[in-house]
Amino acid sequence: MHAYRDHTCADLRRDHVGQEVRLAGWVHRIRDHGGVLFVDLRDHYGITQVLCDPDSGVFAEVEKLRSEWCVRIDGVVKARDDSLVNPKLPTGEIEVYIRDVEVLGAAEELPLIVFGDQEYPEETRLRYRYLDLRREVMQRNMTLRSDVVRSIRQRMWAQDFREYQTPIITASSPEGARDFLVPSRLHPGKFYALPQAPQQFKQLIMVSGFDKYFQIAPCFRDEDPRADRSPTDFYQLDMEMSFVEQQDVFDAVAPVMAGVFEEFGGGRKVDAPESWPQIPYAEALRKYGTDKPDLRNPIEMQDVSEHFRGSGFAIFAKLLEQDGTEIRAIPAPTGGSRKFCDRMNAFAQKEGLPGMGYIFWRDKDGEAEAAGPLAKNIGPERTEAIRQQLNLGVGDAAFFLGGKPASFERVAAKARTTIGDELGLTDQDRFAFAWIVDFPMYEKDEETGTVDFSHNPFSMPQGGHEALSGDPLAVKGYQYDLACNGYELISGAIRNHRLDTMFKAFELAGYGEEEVRKRFGGMVNAFRFGAPPHGGCAAGIDRMVMLLADEQNIRQVIMFPMNQRAEDLMMGAPSEPASDQLMELRLRVMPEE
Numbered sequence: 001m002h003a004y005r006d007h008t009c010a011d012l013r014r015d016h017v018g019q020e021v022r023l024a025g026w027v028h029r030i031r032d033h034g035g036v037l038f039v040d041l042r043d044h045y046g047i048t049q050v051l052c053d054p055d056s057g058v059f060a061e062v063e064k065l066r067s068e069w070c071v072r073i074d075g076v077v078k079a080r081d082d083s084l085v086n087p088k089l090p091t092g093e094i095e096v097y098i099r100d101v102e103v104l105g106a107a108e109e110l111p112l113i114v115f116g117d118q119e120y121p122e123e124t125r126l127r128y129r130y131l132d133l134r135r136e137v138m139q140r141n142m143t144l145r146s147d148v149v150r151s152i153r154q155r156m157w158a159q160d161f162r163e164y165q166t167p168i169i170t171a172s173s174p175e176g177a178r179d180f181l182v183p184s185r186l187h188p189g190k191f192y193a194l195p196q197a198p199q200q201f202k203q204l205i206m207v208s209g210f211d212k213y214f215q216i217a218p219c220f221r222d223e224d225p226r227a228d229r230s231p232t233d234f235y236q237l238d239m240e241m242s243f244v245e246q247q248d249v250f251d252a253v254a255p256v257m258a259g260v261f262e263e264f265g266g267g268r269k270v271d272a273p274e275s276w277p278q279i280p281y282a283e284a285l286r287k288y289g290t291d292k293p294d295l296r297n298p299i300e301m302q303d304v305s306e307h308f309r310g311s312g313f314a315i316f317a318k319l320l321e322q323d324g325t326e327i328r329a330i331p332a333p334t335g336g337s338r339k340f341c342d343r344m345n346a347f348a349q350k351e352g353l354p355g356m357g358y359i360f361w362r363d364k365d366g367e368a369e370a371a372g373p374l375a376k377n378i379g380p381e382r383t384e385a386i387r388q389q390l391n392l393g394v395g396d397a398a399f400f401l402g403g404k405p406a407s408f409e410r411v412a413a414k415a416r417t418t419i420g421d422e423l424g425l426t427d428q429d430r431f432a433f434a435w436i437v438d439f440p441m442y443e444k445d446e447e448t449g450t451v452d453f454s455h456n457p458f459s460m461p462q463g464g465h466e467a468l469s470g471d472p473l474a475v476k477g478y479q480y481d482l483a484c485n486g487y488e489l490i491s492g493a494i495r496n497h498r499l500d501t502m503f504k505a506f507e508l509a510g511y512g513e514e515e516v517r518k519r520f521g522g523m524v525n526a527f528r529f530g531a532p533p534h535g536g537c538a539a540g541i542d543r544m545v546m547l548l549a550d551e552q553n554i555r556q557v558i559m560f561p562m563n564q565r566a567e568d569l570m571m572g573a574p575s576e577p578a579s580d581q582l583m584e585l586r587l588r589v590m591p592e593e
Contacts, residue, residue, distance in 0.1 A: 004072055004104075010046025014093045016077045021096060023048060024072045024104065026134065027065050029115045037062050039098075040115075041073065044139065048091045050075060052098040061101050068114055068131070070105035073098050122555070127569040129560055141557050144264060145545045149216055151263055152237055152541070155256045161212040161239065166201035168218070169193075173200060173519065178222035180232075188586040194220035194233075197538060199458065200523050202240040203495055206534040207526045214239040216541065222566075227553050228487060228543055231566040240536030246478050246494055249535050250435060253490065257482065257539065261431045264548045269430040276482075280438040285405065286328075289413030291439075294486035295432035297420030301412060304329045304400070307386050313377040316357070319402045327402040328412060331390045332419045335397040336360035340422070341372065344399055347418060351411045353401070359383055360397035368394045417486065431484055431547070438462070439479040442472040442509065452509050455479050458502075459493035460535075465501045472508045478535070489544060492537020499527045 005024040012021065025043035032038075036053045039062070050073055052062040065071065075096040086092030111127075112120045114134045125132040132138055153163070172179045172193035179193040195201075197219045205213045217238040225231035237256075241249060254273035261270045277295075284291050287300045305326045308316040319325045335341070341358040348356035359375045361368040370383035390398055399415060401408040420426040441461055443454035451472050459477040461467045467475050482490035496502045502524075506516045517524050545557040555561040562568055582588065 001074075008045040009041055009043040009048040010090055012048055012077055012091050012094050012096070014079055017079045017094060019077050020074065020099075021077055022072065022074050023050070023096065025070070026114075027067055027069045027071060029067065030065060038095075039065065041071070042134075046091060047089055048094075048096060049086075049089075050096040050098050052101075056098060058098060058101050061103075062098060065101075065103075066107065068107040068110055068134070069103060070107075072102045072104055074100040122563065123569060126555075126561065126563050129570050133559070138556075141545070141549045141551070142559055144549055145541075145557055145559075148260055148264055148545055148548065149235075149541065151260050152256060153216065155259055156214045156237075156239070159212070159252060159256070161214040162210070163215055164205060164210070164213050165215060166195070166198040166205075166217065168195065170195050170201075171522075180220050180222055183585045183587055185585055196221050197236070198238050199456075200520065202238060202536060203458070203497075203523060203534065204526055206240055206242045206495075207529070207531045211242050212239075213241075213536075217538075225562070225564045225566065228546065230542065230554060230558060230561060231564070232562050235541045237539040237541060238536070239538070240534060242532045242534045244494070244533070244535050246437070246480060246535065249492060249494070249537055250480075253482075253537055253539070254433075257433070257489070257544075260544065261484075261548065265431060266548075266550075269427075271431075271433060273433075276433045276435055278435040278437050281436055281440065282438070284434075284436050285409055289409040289411075289416060290486075291436050291481060292483040292486060292488045293413075293434060294417060294420075294426070295434050295483075296428070296430050296485060297416065297426040299331055299333075299416050299420055299425065301328045301330050301416065302390060303327070304386055304389065307382045307389075308378065308400075308402075311378040311382060313357070313374060316400070316402050324404050325402065326405060327400055328405075328408075329386065329390055330399045330401070330412060330416050330419060331392055332397040332399060332423060333392065333425065334395055334423050335419060336362060336395045337397075338372070341397055341399075344415065344419065347415065348401075348411060351414065353408070353411055356415065357400040357402075358397055359386065359400075361387060361392060361394055363394045368392075374400065433482060433484050436481040436483055437479075438476045439481075440473065441475040441477040441479075441505070444473060450510060456491075456493050457506065457509070458495050460496045461501070461505060465498070465504060468501070468504045468508060475508075480537070482537075482539070485547060487543055487547060488540075489547075490537050490539045492535065494533070494535035497527060497531040497533055499524065502527070 001022055006022045009023055009025050023041055025041045028040035028042035028047060030037060030039050036051060038049060038051045040047050041050050052059050075098045077094050078097055080093055080095055112124055112131055114131060169182060169192045177196055182192040182194065184190045184192060198215060198217050202213055215238045217236055218233055219236055220233045223229065223231055239253065241252060254276065258270050258273045281291055284293055289301060303326050305320055308327045309320050311317050316327050341360055345355050357374040359370050359372050362371055368387060370380065375383045386398065392398060401412050440454050442451050444451050456479055459479045462476045462478055478494035480492055481488050496505060503513045503516060542554050542558055546554050549557055551557055
């Protein structure tokens with residue numbers, strides 16, 4: 001017999017009755033039923049009920065067991081009475097009568113209970129993560145994550161991609177976030193960096209003549225944490241292809257994404273990739289207030305500025321006298337009650353706005369009558385025109401936000417989501433994907449007036465070199481994102497593989513050729529020797545698993561995450577270096593002011 005087990009805690013069935021077995025695992029819970037001790041024994045695979053009565057020679061030893069002790073038991077499999085069968089467990093038709101027990105690892109008093117679904121502060125959960133990970137939901141999430149990664153790899157190999165590994169220690173590269181720097185012992189005063197992404201390396205792989213690359217890549221960014229973003233490191237499906245256009249990348253990665261979500265989505269609907277809309281960036285902001293719209297929600301915002309221009313509603317009328325302003329409506333089918341409208345107005349105030357104007361339509365003699373303070377100010381003709389434009393009727397409402405779009409789009413997007421959820425308009429049983437395309441290459445800082453890249457600086461401008469001779473703010477790039485249920489899952493681009501175009505693109509953002517050569521010397525030099533047209537993307541694995549697991553916080557699907565202050569409470573990172581380490585690296589830590 002094996003030293004620890006010959007079956008897992010999920011293996012035993014009725015046809016094992018009468019067999020001598022050996023199991024090992026953790027004491028999940030103990031129940032005393034009239035002197036008979038019932039123990040739920042748990043391992044990674046499942047739970048088996050084992051029991052011991054006072055006639056057993058090891059009863060005194062079993063009495064000593066406590067929650068989360070790691071034990072080995074020998075026993076005989078017995079069938080449960082029909083009335084005692086537990087249909088919720090695969091092993092629910094049997095139980096094991098204990099003949100012998102060995103404590104493999106005793107446990108001290110637990111800082112958190114594994115059995116059940118009690119809530120604990122996140123600080124406690126992260127400090128004792130190894131206990132937290134024993135809980136059923138965490139075991140399920142981590143298994144899901146592993147299975148998703150396996151599935152991604154298989155699907156990429158099936159499309160003739162090959163996996164190559166890129167360096168973890170490299171040079172610092174400005175790619176939109178702060179680097180984690182690593183001091184060099186052999187080169188005092190110089191630093192390596194952990195890669196924010198394998199961006200330059202995967203492009204160099206294409207220059208090297210490899211045609212299809214992918215990697216389950218670790219990425220490191222010193223970022224402020226969010227519920228859907230890790231503050232230090234994350235994993236992504238990184239891919240690149242040579243001799244491709246934008247649609248080729250879509251055609252390669254979309255079946256992988258759709259397949260993974262179909263396989264692990266728990267039966268939720270996944271639209272066929274060929275039906276995923278391609279929405280221009282400007283249109284996404286106009287209709288949804290965000291470049292990662294949740295298309296499970298059918299609500300689309302509309303520009304209704306003309307109905308308020310010169311109207312009796314002075315706030316909007318005066319706003320529209322300023323350049324670059326507009327009024328947008330958020331339709332709310334079935335939201336036509338004053339109670340709901342007041343609640344959404346309060347929502348806007350919590351988001352930092354003075355409020356959110358609204359109109360709702362009620363029945364009057366078989367006709368739709370507009371109601372609410374805003375309706376009284378602009379009159380029946382304008383409210384009727386708004387109703388018809390928005391295709392609304394009795395029992396519906398519309399909410400209005402005005403100003404420069406950049407000032408209210410964030411709140412408008414949240415309001416659209418809230419309205420869709422509260423009114424039951426959002427299809428919760430679906431994964432809705434959309435490609436967001438035609439991103440602007442550049443953006444202007446409103447305060448300084450300077451122009452800089454708005455997204456990936458290595459993207460090919462639409463129209464090529466010639467497109468860079470006009471207004472930079474009018475240039476669009478071959479850049480794209482894939483949104484799903486309100487989250488960005490993929491970001492990518494067709495790359496700028498021509499040096500003259502690259503230098504010109506950086507020049508418009510204020511970077512001279514000498515600076516480009518200094519910052520991106522490896523890639524610049526490589527592009528001198530026959531770079532192919534290429535493009536690719538990266539998909540966030542942590543975020544994918546978060547959606548599939550139906551979790552709201554990304555730390556629920558990462559094995560050992562940092563807390564919101566970028567601290568590892570379990571391992572004590574970041575930590576202060578020893579003085580001899582600093583001396584060896586010729587570094588000195590400046591005290592905080």
